[in-house]
Amino acid sequence: MSDKRFQHVQNVAKSALRLAERWGYPEPRKAELAGLLHDYAKETTDETFIQLIDKYQLDPDLLNWNNNVWHGLVGIYKIQEDLGLTDPEITRAIEIHTVGSAAMSLLDKILYVADYVEDGRTFEGVDVARQLAYEQDLDAAVAYETVHTVAFLASKHVRIYPQTILTYNAYVEQLK
Numbered sequence: 510m511s512d513k514r515f516q517h518v519q520n521v522a523k524s525a526l527r528l529a530e531r532w533g534y535p536e537p538r539k540a541e542l543a544g545l546l547h548d549y550a551k552e553t554t555d556e557t558f559i560q561l562i563d564k565y566q567l568d569p570d571l572l573n574w575n576n577n578v579w580h581g582l583v584g585i586y587k588i589q590e591d592l593g594l595t596d597p598e599i600t601r602a603i604e605i606h607t608v609g610s611a612a613m614s615l616l617d618k619i620l621y622v623a624d625y626v627e628d629g630r631t632f633e634g635v636d637v638a639r640q641l642a643y644e645q646d647l648d649a650a651v652a653y654e655t656v657h658t659v660a661f662l663a664s665k666h667v668r669i670y671p672q673t674i675l676t677y678n679a680y681v682e683q684l685k
């Protein structure tokens with residue numbers, strides 16, 4: 510992967526470890542490993558993703574999306590094939606790290622949020638996101654991230670993956 514992405518995944522691993530310790534995830538080294546692996550499939554070609562959707566008979570609607578959605582939901586099959594990763598908690602967290610889900614495990618939330626607040630992120634509001642994530646309320650951090658991602662995608666006039674909206678509906682009221 511590029512130097513920039515390698516820096517990002519190392520930052521996410523560090524952030525995930527910190528969140529695991531803060532929120533009492535019992536296996537912090539798994540959080541760290543999820544951080545290191547989460548964007549493994551980001552540079553996989555579209556052709557390969559399309560083949561994987563076919564091979565594993567995944568939801569055919571996935572064919573209407575792109576790398577942003579595929580690198581987690583489909584990328585996890587590439588990670589399992591290439592690396593032999595089998596831990597179901599880690600694979601699930603990586604699978605949904607971009608779109609979330611309506612019922613996220615502690616590790617799912619840690620990875621989803623770590624990706625957003627890692628030390629290299631500089632967007633407006635990252636200070637609020639970090640305060641929620643590292644200090645106040647991990648569910649509120651999930652909500653904050655999802656609200657801002659949905660608003661960002663809408664402002665760009667791009668389609669929003671339905672599972673992202675389910676995440677939004679499940680967590681938005683955690684933001685007080």
Ligand code: GDP
Nearest residue numbers: 548577578606607608624658667668669670673
């Ligand atoms: P990254 O892999 O570290 O860059 O971060 P993510 O995996 O969280 O997100 C990758 C890209 O997907 C970002 O540009 C997001 O804005 C975008 N994204 C997140 N959710 C959705 C969605 O529901 N639909 C679409 N089209 N893009 C999304």
Ligand code: FE
Nearest residue numbers: 547548580607
């Ligand atoms: Fe990603």
Ligand code: FE
Nearest residue numbers: 606607624625
């Ligand atoms: Fe993310």
Ligand code: FE
Nearest residue numbers: 517547548624
């Ligand atoms: Fe990432």
